[in-house]
Amino acid sequence: ARPLDRVYPVVFIDCINVKIxxxxxxxxxxxMALAVTAEGHRDFLGLRAGGEGGEGAKHWLRVLTVLRNRxxxxxxxxxxxxxxxxxDAVG
Numbered sequence: 380a381r382p383l384d385r386v387y388p389v390v391f392i393d394c395i396n397v398k399i400x401x402x403x404x405x406x407x408x409x410x411m412a413l414a415v416t417a418e419g420h421r422d423f424l425g426l427r428a429g430g431e432g433g434e435g436a437k438h439w440l441r442v443l444t445v446l447r448n449r450x451x452x453x454x455x456x457x458x459x460x461x462x463x464x465x466x467d468a469v470g
Contacts, residue, residue, distance in 0.1 A: 383424060383450040387414040390424070391458045392442075392465070399428075410442050414454075424449075439468035 394410045412424035424446060429438050439462065459465055 380449070383446065384414075384416060384422070385450060385452045386417065386455070387422070387451065387453075388417060388455045389415040389458060390454045390456070392462070393459060394429075394462060408438065410438075412442070412446060436464035436467035439465045443468055 391413045392410065394408045396406045397409055398404050399407045408429040410427045410429065414422045414424055416422050427442050427445065429441075457465075457469065
């Protein structure tokens with residue numbers, strides 16, 4: 380929940396599906412965001428566990444909204460590996 384820098388030159392974002400037991404075993408996406416600051420230092424932005432439904436645009440919109448609400452105003456380069464729904468959420 381700490382405030383983040385206004386601008387990050389690079390943000391790396393990725394997601395992994397893990398099995399979570401909530402009465403039954405189900406796959407849940409866990410997303411990670413890592414940034415490089417303007418000074419060249421790594422800044423771990425956070426982890427976020429999602430609900431059922433995978434990594435669609437709505438999921439990524441929630442992840443990006445949390446980062447924006449914590450103070451990020453601009454990202455020069457967003458690096459990912461073909462995540463479904465992320466281009467729509469960024470748009």
